[in-house]
Amino acid sequence: MASVGHHGQMQAPVDQVRIETSAAMVEAVAQSRRREQRRFRLTFVGTWLILCLLIVGGLVAANKIDLEFLGRWQQFILTGIPVTIVVSATSIAIAVVFAILGALGRLSPRPVIYAIASFYVSLVRGTPLIVQILFIYLALPQIWEGFAGVPTIVLGIFALAFNYGAYMTEVFRAGIEAIPRGQLEAASALGMTDRMTMRRIILPQAIRIVTPAIGNEFIAMIKDSALVSLLGVQELLWRAQRVGTQNFRALEALLVAAVVYWVLTIIFSVLQDRLEKRMAESDRRL
Amino acid sequence: MNRRTHGLARHTALLTAAMLALGACTGAGSADDDLLAKAKAAGTIVMSTDPEYPPQSALATDGSYEGFDIDVGTEIAKRLGVEIKFETPSWEAITAGSWSGRWDFSVGSMTITTDREKVIAFTEPYYFTPAQMAVEADSTIASVADLAGQSVCVGAATTYQQWLEGTLDFGTKTPDVAPAGVEVVALTTDRNCAEAWQAGRRDFEGWLSSSTTVQGAIDAGLPVKQLGEPVFAEPLAVAFDRSGPDPTSMVTEVNRILAEMHGDGTLRDLSMKWFDEDLTTSTGD
Numbered sequence: 001m002a003s004v005g006h007h008g009q010m011q012a013p014v015d016q017v018r019i020e021t022s023a024a025m026v027e028a029v030a031q032s033r034r035r036e037q038r039r040f041r042l043t044f045v046g047t048w049l050i051l052c053l054l055i056v057g058g059l060v061a062a063n064k065i066d067l068e069f070l071g072r073w074q075q076f077i078l079t080g081i082p083v084t085i086v087v088s089a090t091s092i093a094i095a096v097v098f099a100i101l102g103a104l105g106r107l108s109p110r111p112v113i114y115a116i117a118s119f120y121v122s123l124v125r126g127t128p129l130i131v132q133i134l135f136i137y138l139a140l141p142q143i144w145e146g147f148a149g150v151p152t153i154v155l156g157i158f159a160l161a162f163n164y165g166a167y168m169t170e171v172f173r174a175g176i177e178a179i180p181r182g183q184l185e186a187a188s189a190l191g192m193t194d195r196m197t198m199r200r201i202i203l204p205q206a207i208r209i210v211t212p213a214i215g216n217e218f219i220a221m222i223k224d225s226a227l228v229s230l231l232g233v234q235e236l237l238w239r240a241q242r243v244g245t246q247n248f249r250a251l252e253a254l255l256v257a258a259v260v261y262w263v264l265t266i267i268f269s270v271l272q273d274r275l276e277k278r279m280a281e282s283d284r285r286l
Numbered sequence: 287m288n289r290r291t292h293g294l295a296r297h298t299a300l301l302t303a304a305m306l307a308l309g310a311c312t313g314a315g316s317a318d319d320d321l322l323a324k325a326k327a328a329g330t331i332v333m334s335t336d337p338e339y340p341p342q343s344a345l346a347t348d349g350s351y352e353g354f355d356i357d358v359g360t361e362i363a364k365r366l367g368v369e370i371k372f373e374t375p376s377w378e379a380i381t382a383g384s385w386s387g388r389w390d391f392s393v394g395s396m397t398i399t400t401d402r403e404k405v406i407a408f409t410e411p412y413y414f415t416p417a418q419m420a421v422e423a424d425s426t427i428a429s430v431a432d433l434a435g436q437s438v439c440v441g442a443a444t445t446y447q448q449w450l451e452g453t454l455d456f457g458t459k460t461p462d463v464a465p466a467g468v469e470v471v472a473l474t475t476d477r478n479c480a481e482a483w484q485a486g487r488r489d490f491e492g493w494l495s496s497s498t499t500v501q502g503a504i505d506a507g508l509p510v511k512q513l514g515e516p517v518f519a520e521p522l523a524v525a526f527d528r529s530g531p532d533p534t535s536m537v538t539e540v541n542r543i544l545a546e547m548h549g550d551g552t553l554r555d556l557s558m559k560w561f562d563e564d565l566t567t568s569t570g571d
Binding site: 072073075076079138141142145147148149152230232234242243245246247248250 | 344347348376379385386387475477478508
């Protein structure tokens with residue numbers, strides 16, 4: 001900067017040319033980078049398509065796939081998709097409630113509440129999800145008969161929500177702690193009680209902060225929801241497995257299930273990506 | 287965004303309502319002491335079935351169930367004057383008892399054994415299946431005795447597993463002794479054994495199941511063949527949970543219905559329909 005001021009007058013035309021040349025160069029570089037990016041993306045999509053075609057085409061060509069079986073049973077298997085989605089969505093919704101309670105407990109200054117919340121998180125995170133599911137289904141009714149009357153789908157949803165709630169507790173705690181202290185001070189200066197501050201100031205912002213994380217958990221949940229097939233909930237995997245064994249067509253049936261789970265996670269990942277971008281944008285506007 | 291929150295809220299509300307309703311249901315208890323009275327009062331009876339066990343029980347493409355056991359269960363419900371519903375727990379959960387009222391009875395080709403009698407109340411047999419040993423189509427094993435010291439695949443918690451382990455006891459008469467030193471490979475359901483062979487796995491040399499299941503695998507074109515004569519014949523009965531409401535009057539009533547179905551040829555007709563042979567009379571061996 002200083003040197004420009006020094007030789008300012010004399011070097012002006014030269015500088016002009018330099019600026020124009022460099023602008024053109026920047027444009028050229030940008031263009032070639034865009035072209036490269038486009039080529040990269042095209043190659044990426046192309047490679048995926050070729051890989052899929054190779055796998056599917058190879059299996060069909062090798063006569064490993066019974067297309068007649070697929071045609072006859074695909075409808076029955078695919079009917080499991082709404083069940084899988086409802087189980088996952090409901091479980092996540094309830095898990096959010098568990099997570100908020102867990103996070104509030106983990107941030108509580110009261111030792112008993114803090115201990116209870118920590119106990120919950122430790123218990124759930126320290127045991128396998130499949131053990132929790134089987135325990136809720138097989139063992140709880142022996143402790144309290146009332147559990148036996150609960151439909152298995154509700155038990156499955158509860159087990160998944162209970163588990164994910166514990167993992168999401170830490171996410172929510174981080175979300176709550178991300179609210180600047182100044183806001184708490186401002187709220188108390190306005191005469192708000194702690195509870196009011198939590199409800200009106202902190203939680204609304206915290207939930208917004210953790211929304212992308214909830215999306216991630218939902219995608220993971222879609223896959224873990226397959227575990228409730230163990231309870232006889234007729235979701236995607238249950239249907240695929242029964243039909244596969246019944247007809248000695250495990251390859252086709254499991255292939256269908258795998259592809260559906262994969263496609264579902266891809267769709268929700270794209271939605272999740274968009275949501276994240278949109279939220280980032282509105283953050284910038286703030 | 288708004289719509290989604292509404293959707294979630296609705297689900298949660300529905301679930302809460304369902305849980306509350308269920309909580310209310312379980313408070314009752316007095317009229318539920320007798321299984322028959324309970325079923326008649328409810329107007330429905332819930333049957334457990336394992337739909338991986340054709341031709342006894344299988345799924346149809348529309349999600350309904352079909353097979354010999356399904357037909358027998360449906361006919362029993364009809365003659366009881368109640369609607370039938372189905373639950374699909376694992377076979378192990380059925381034979382273990384303590385059903386916690388999730389289903390009321392099993393028409394699942396369950397063999398009457400002394401062990402199971404402790405937790406399960408059985409009716410008289412409604413049919414009999416021979417237990418059949420099978421090997422891979424290209425196997426060089428020539429007799430059941432040759433399987434001594436080899437490994438044999440079975441469905442978990444089946445009488446086939448108990449026979450190989452030397453614990454099978456019908457109470458009335460004991461079947462022949464199993465080959466010595468057999469290593470048992472127990473999979474979730476009988477058909478998983480044939481599936482393993484189909485997938486090219488060689489984890490076991492033999493497969494013991496009911497003759498109808500073995501025949502089903504052969505008919506499906508799997509590389510499986512029967513090995514020798516059936517090893518024993520099993521009496522198969524309708525089962526109830528002893529830990530639930532008292533099943534005594536229910537057993538009496540279903541026994542009456544089964545005798546009726548034996549007598550009027552219903553059971554024989556169903557056996558011909560699903561097995562192409564009459565398995566409803568004791569083989570008498």
